[in-house]
Amino acid sequence: MKIAFLGTGNLAVALGKVWAAAGHEIFVAGRSSDNSAKAAAAFSGTPIAPAGLAAVADVIVVTVAWEGLAPMLSMAGAPDGVFAGKTVIDCTNAVDYTTGRLKPETGSAAELVASLAPGAHVVKALHMFAGTSWPGRPNAARGADAVGGAGAVGGAGAADASGGRAVVAVCGDDGGALEVVGGLVRDLGGEVAVVGDLGSARQLEEAAGFVMRVVAAGHNPRSAVPDVPNDR
16 A cells, blocks of 8 residues: 655654555655655655655555644645545644643644545544554554555553553544554554544544643553443
8 A cells, every 4th residue: 555644753754664564655745855755764665745645645644733734735735636535644633732732723633634635535543642653563464454445642652551452543434544544553553443423533632632631740641541341
């Protein structure tokens, strides 16, 4: 699968390394061609200009700061419809890092992406795990799920409180796009939990702010959420 990052920061590099190891072809686009080349070099990816990103990508992963979101989407031609029909993963962490407050007064970053990229199949995902080192799949058959079927507060490793696989909460309106994202999350070594349609994105984005506030208060966010047994 061809995955193109719109953004060149730590999250793009962390995800790109694992997805490249899983056999996916990775492209990186940013404001600066130097930054794109530096990020791509971390996993033998291909730097590309934002305007050429949609033409090469099966999946587009948005990893830019809230303030640069609209300008970068414009640079990539999203308002002109070039993202139409593509799975677009929005990883924007639209919170104030000092206060944990969500910056959009209404709606969400993911819904803004959808409004600026007509026809795109937007999925909110991975904004909670920007600092995470993903383990990847434990077997060699990586990338199969994503090819066949189908953010900024994470810690050092992708595991849940019991030491199991990290659960990535996602939301979106298109079933096919959700399947694609599920496969890519499994390639990272995680599991996916679909929590609703794209209208649920604000709740997911506010959750990142909650985590930041708990950390600022001197506690591990895992201990602030009740352990609810799941008998399924």
